[in-house]
Amino acid sequence: MNIQSAKTTGNSDLITLDDIDHAIIDLLRADGRLPYRALARELELTEATVRSRVKRLEESGTMRVVAVTDIEAAGYQMLLAIGVQIEDRSPSEVAKDLAKIPEIFSVNVVVGTHDVEILVVAEDLDALNALQAKVLSTVPGIRRLTASLALDVLKNQPDWVPFHD
Amino acid sequence: MTRQRLDDVDKAIVERLSRDARTANRKIAHDLGVTEGTVRARIKRMQEEKLIRITAVTNIDRFRDAALAYIWIEVERSHQTQAVAEALTEVPELGFVGVMLGRSDILAITMVRSTEHLAEFVHNNISGVEGVRRTQSTLGVNFIKHDYRMARIVS
Numbered sequence: 001m002n003i004q005s006a007k008t009t010g011n012s013d014l015i016t017l018d019d020i021d022h023a024i025i026d027l028l029r030a031d032g033r034l035p036y037r038a039l040a041r042e043l044e045l046t047e048a049t050v051r052s053r054v055k056r057l058e059e060s061g062t063m064r065v066v067a068v069t070d071i072e073a074a075g076y077q078m079l080l081a082i083g084v085q086i087e088d089r090s091p092s093e094v095a096k097d098l099a100k101i102p103e104i105f106s107v108n109v110v111v112g113t114h115d116v117e118i119l120v121v122a123e124d125l126d127a128l129n130a131l132q133a134k135v136l137s138t139v140p141g142i143r144r145l146t147a148s149l150a151l152d153v154l155k156n157q158p159d160w161v162p163f164h165d
Numbered sequence: 166m167t168r169q170r171l172d173d174v175d176k177a178i179v180e181r182l183s184r185d186a187r188t189a190n191r192k193i194a195h196d197l198g199v200t201e202g203t204v205r206a207r208i209k210r211m212q213e214e215k216l217i218r219i220t221a222v223t224n225i226d227r228f229r230d231a232a233l234a235y236i237w238i239e240v241e242r243s244h245q246t247q248a249v250a251e252a253l254t255e256v257p258e259l260g261f262v263g264v265m266l267g268r269s270d271i272l273a274i275t276m277v278r279s280t281e282h283l284a285e286f287v288h289n290n291i292s293g294v295e296g297v298r299r300t301q302s303t304l305g306v307n308f309i310k311h312d313y314r315m316a317r318i319v320s
Contacts, residue, residue, distance in 0.1 A: 010313075025223060049177030066182065066222060070215060095310075108235075146268065154263065
């Protein structure tokens, strides 16, 4: 099987990561605002070294330190996993159209019963209805949507994500 | 479990931090026309109230031969759903664990290297959890989008 992931744009050079890089990533995963001084102390390195390491990780498109907003705090009450069946169009093309919709925060072309799996957030039932009627149903190639509503999300911290910009 | 919403200043700060969370408070304060103390206090409050989480994310493109796998889990009895889901949150490889209504009782998402790896992962980490009746997996072939700025912050 040919497994590939979405290509990033920009200077996404593949750099080789050593133990220090991995240690920096681990520390910044736990606390992204950890000052360079504290990172340096923790790793027994100079602040300048740590700064240049972080810079290299960022500029090579390997790592980013970002703020993640809680879905509920952003005003979204509902999260759904929706399987999309497609006809008369390539799944990748439909997936790219779906990726443009902000409420669809995850899009994957898959093999199985469905052709594309998406994760969707909605403010409430009315917003979900509008999304389905005015947005999803207008994307060409979608034959059927099979939804599953998340009642409780116990964990949502993927470390692996595609970078887009 | 309604959480407090973010006001306009909060949103402006988060917008900056969602692009680069290592931007200095001083710079954010200057750009937004508020004091550095306001920025510091707002970030601290949003973190403490679990409205935002500041973290490092790594680029999946670095991991060649990696594919996303959706694992749909059915439990033996409905009342076991929560306990099974809680047990699964302890599996470090899982980036998403949700109790679902429809399609399956639980959805878990992870990264795998191959179909063999997926089978081995499910066998070693999921099938053996007490209360799991059966699983069905969907393997991703092309990871088009994942907006890392959106997540459910639980810990």
